[in-house]
Amino acid sequence: MPPKKHSTLMMIIQQWRNNNAERSRMTTPQAVAHCDEITKNMTEHQGGTYSSQAKSADVAARAKREPMYRCGPAISAVERQERERAEKQMQMKLAIERILRDGREQHDLENTKFVFAAFNYFVKNNESIYIPAEFAACLYSLKSGKTSTYSSLINPNRLICGRYSAAQDHTESTHQLPLPPYAMGESDMSRLYSNILEYLRSCQSDNPHGPLVVFTSTELMPVVKGCFRYLAFACDMDMEEVEKQQIHVYDIQYLFYVLKIEVMGMSHLRSNAINKCITDTLFEYDYFEYHSGISCQYHEDRDRSKYCTQSMVARWSYLFSDYMCGDLAIKPLIGKHLPPKQEPKFTVE
Template sequence: MPKAGPYYLYMLDFKRDEEQKRGRNLSLAEVSQLASASWNAMSEDDKVYYKEKAKGGAVKVARPRSSCNSSTKSSQLYTTQGVLVSLYDEEKRKEKEDQENMRKRIGNMVQQLPLLSDFLDYPIYLMYGNYFYKNNEGIHCPAEIGLVKFTFRDGILKRHHEFIQPEKTELGYAYTAKAHSEDTHRLPPPSLHTKAFGEKNFQRVFYNINKFMRADGVPVFDGGNPIIFTYNDPHASEGNQIEVLKDFLNQFAEPNAPNIDVYPLTRLFYVLRKELATRGKFDDIPNEGFTNVFLSRDPYETTGGISCEYHEEKDATRHCALSRVHRLSFLLADHFCKPLGVRLVAGQHLPPNADLSNSLLSLRSESTASTTNSIKRESEGESEKPSPEAEPKLARSVAGPHIRASASTLNFDAQSVQTASSSNAPRAKRPSRGSLVHAQTLEAQSQITSSTFYNRT
């Protein structure tokens, strides 16, 4: 198993003990409630075994007997799947509570911050993770993370990218890890490392994430846990990103470490769009499913210069975790900056090689200029509103020539929504890869933090 903290190792033992008693597999969600209470009830002497095991090397103390409560057996009711009814009810209650809390927090975040002042500078953290395989217990073996700090006013402010090196591949998963790697991120699985690279200490990975998010001293708007947003593309092969990142953070963190909440970007997008609709800056949209239509288009997936060095060389940029979070940032800026009155800047809001002169979203507001000459006049104190005839033409070119073949990302038209949301309809064909343009580096515009890069020697 990859190196993990004492509690995580205990939870795995606890899970195996319970499965032997019940004669069936249990999910981590089912076990976490019981394991947490059992761990807290253990004495410090009993915990020594797991603390020594987490350090690696020989363990000189015996494993304590399971602290499972033997009274929770046949005297309690079970569902038809063999799950304790009390545990099932508690799990469903917790899921519902988490969903309600997520919706309430995102709604308050958008409504409490004035949209045209504080909200423009409030940091949004976007994260994406790649893994080698997912085992039968639902645990993802981590491979890579990408994290950016984004504001609507300044775009991408800083980035963090880190490769992760698990200790080994679990028995029986070598082929799965190799196949998944070849189909996606192309990072060498642990068992195939010839020149290993990546952070081995999982707790250090969590420390780096926490440090990245807390370095600027920006308080969370409601005083709660820090929030990371991610997007789960239903068409992607990298797995459900909400589950992946929650599992990663669970593996990385020590017991009693500060929690980080992982929320869906679709919800933030939807609430922000609805709020702007009430202010007359957007047409309203009926439900959150419409936001997935926009985010799944991913018109920047073949853009060069926004992924890490390794994936640029391996020609696997679209699967790079750093590229993923860059592209999510570009989509947010592409869609919301104009209604928020923010002018796009290449290399911060959009790729460094984006052609802003023909983009409707490059305008500061509805009343600003619509062409390069108009932008010049704006700097001289003049302004001109785009004509109704010119506006649709400008909308067809959102972020430059490298995505001209893609549909406009400005609006949710009825036809595209119907096509994209239909379960039987084929997904729109993405643009061909072609040769990637190695654009200028973003180092001049944003601070880079990357504690680990691969061994090039």
């Protein structure tokens, strides 16, 4: 909102009040009534002096006003948000590198376990909440490949008022799951969230007191965070409980990059030619996208495997294996490192 302009009358009232302590206790209507007669008896020169003071006060007020970003929030607020976002990004990268460093120092990087997770959603509720439609997660390591999978369709029972059209547009162009109240799957959000937490804890049995960490694609990070937030709030959990059981969502594409560097270092291979642009391109190319038999039956029947979360986490596992297992001379196993109907691209004697 722009600052209020200073009028000639208000400048006269301000000076009139400053000259007498008794007058300063008057209300504005009372002061206006007294000063109105004064302004009528003023000469043009005297009125011009107060008019100039009012204009100077307007200029000073505009100079004090903080510059805005594209007619929106203040630039300082935008810059602060950017700094906080960059700091969170750096903390996430350091956490991923710490996980890999611990595995390397224990000479057990090939057995380090990662949980890959993905959500489909019906509609975006607001800036940070997504209403979930489907969830899948799998446990993966380079040595054993994809060893377990948890997946569930989700029925949130209802959508927020006024968002049905947006939900219909999104679902028809992606996963094509039926909208609430005809959605399929688990409708008890408390039970669903408890099952997810139980599965994630079982995946981290080696470190039962450590934080729960899942990896997802850069594009899906806000979706996964928003869906977990929706489930936590749907369970009527207070903020203290939400913080206690917080699920950390990390970027799988950064993991893909730094893990490749670590694997090549272990194998004494030159990694100078590897950069994140290359690994991101390989990850986004997704050449296991059209393999059959790796998605849920619903999406398999409708030829929408590309958008199935169960298929997504499986494809990520196969991509990691295809890109790195050869460097460590790990023999690929069908169904764990490769799709059920895929022949290995390399052999290990």
